[in-house]
Amino acid sequence: MTDTKSLELFADFLEKFSPEQMAEFEKYIKDRNKQSIDSAALTASDAEMTFGNSHNLARQYDSLQSGSAEDVHALIEDMPIAIDDTREYDVLPTENFLDEEQEGVQYQEIDNEDEKAIVPTKDKYGRVYSDKFVVMQKRMIHAISRLDLNERRLVLMLATLVRGAVEANPRQKVFRISAADFGDFYGLSRSKRYEFLKGVSKSLHGKVFYFWNFETDGRLVPSAKSQSKNGRMSKGTEVAISWVGKAEYRAGEGCVDIHLLDDVIEMLCIFDQMNPYTKYQKDWITKLGGYGIVLLGLVLSATKETRRHVKEYQGDVGPMDVYYTLKYLREKFDCTNRYEKTHDFKRYVIDAGIKDIQKHTPLRIRVDYDLSGRSVIGAWFGVDNADEPKPKVAKKDEWKHFKMTSAQLDMFADKIAQIEGLDAQDVKRVLEHPLEQQKYVEMLKRLNYKPSGWFAKSVVDKFVKEAQEQTKAEAIIQAEKQALESAWKAWKVTASDEEIEMLSDKAYSYITANFEKIKWQHANTPQIRLHMFEQYFRKAFES
């Protein structure tokens, strides 16, 4: 148990590395193994694979299980590398739903007074994040995923509120949320919002979440009991935190005063280098269910590196952005004990998450499972932004590729046929052809027809392709006709006068008249053409 948690931590930790740092760390592991100080679980090739390829990182993640938690922590503790994480979590390949890049994220603590002061993270313009986003530390995503809808709503509301409040007053610990604000924020009915707020402030109170504590330099905070005999760190501090310290519902005023612990305030406010975060658009996350949130976090936290590597994905569902082992996914979704049947896990966690995201965000998640024999061992995920291509709604010409109903077809074909003195069936055939219908557009306008339906693009494309092929075929036939003519001329030159006399022009006209029947296309050399020509000529002559 501890093992998997620490490995998760380790995996998260590795994600922060730049390629250079990976190389450096790899070297470090190599040296370490050479000296065989400890039976480090990581081998050089483990490290190489792990660092070289995030796909493998996920795979290796499982093989790392053989290492003890101690080793992993020792590794991290001994890490000779200063983590300078300039590689932020870029949220998606398509940045179009992000307003601005997060830069210059700073962390500052003022500890000279009783109350710890917390200075919120600002963006490069010196602003606290806009309300449009709920900015969330990554490690918090897991914590909030186990809350129910209203609890999550409260936390998310706090996330935006606290940031602003702490900005104004760094020592503020109590935050007031009114039922009115809460209700407006999420569009709750007037009658329900009081109950909701009251209930949620109560239910949230008992809830606790756990996380691994980090020092600001990225090292694990040593806990008092964590020193093992060999003086090495055996564990980081696992911190249990109550979401709210005290929640006071002020009856009559319709608001609740929420006392938050510093850690929670920090989590909500401070996004320093060691706290990878990812941001979600507010209205997405408030609508998403627990699995949707976690899945979104997993998929969106794909780094540029993972994306590059997962391109190696050999499937047919398009490029994939990230790969996770089944085991890792189960842990992330908190499903190590639930949904023991893989199919159930897929159905009710992965698929449900995808459906959830599909429903509430413009993102479309693709998934392809990695099979080892019959067993699912992992999954690739790809994400598309449905809003992305934003097909410019070029005002389409309604008189182009319009699709008439069968009633309309009958009626207007009849009318046009009468006016033009044509066969109604022929007219109908033209009208229902998206390319040829152009011929009668003026007529239809005069007859007060108004297009109300159109052919799908794919259908039109099919017709266009057909037409192209037809013109191509016609061109070939044309060329063949010319070839025939020149063959005839050539034959006339070589033929004796007697033969020419025998063969009247009638024969030539027979051949040309039956041209379609003769498979001239197959005669692709002059010799064969000549041969065929003679053959058919003879046949014509005999008849």
Added chain:
DNA sequence: AGCGACCGCAATCCGTCCAT
């Protein structure tokens, strides 16, 4: 308004069939 019966829905779990 207060109460329980009832319903709908989602989450979870289980049994059976099927392919390998």
Added chain:
DNA sequence: ATGGACGGATTGCGGTCGCT
């Protein structure tokens, strides 16, 4: 024999309805 697919049962939670 095993894991996955699938249908279906069970559970639990809200919310609603009708009765008092």
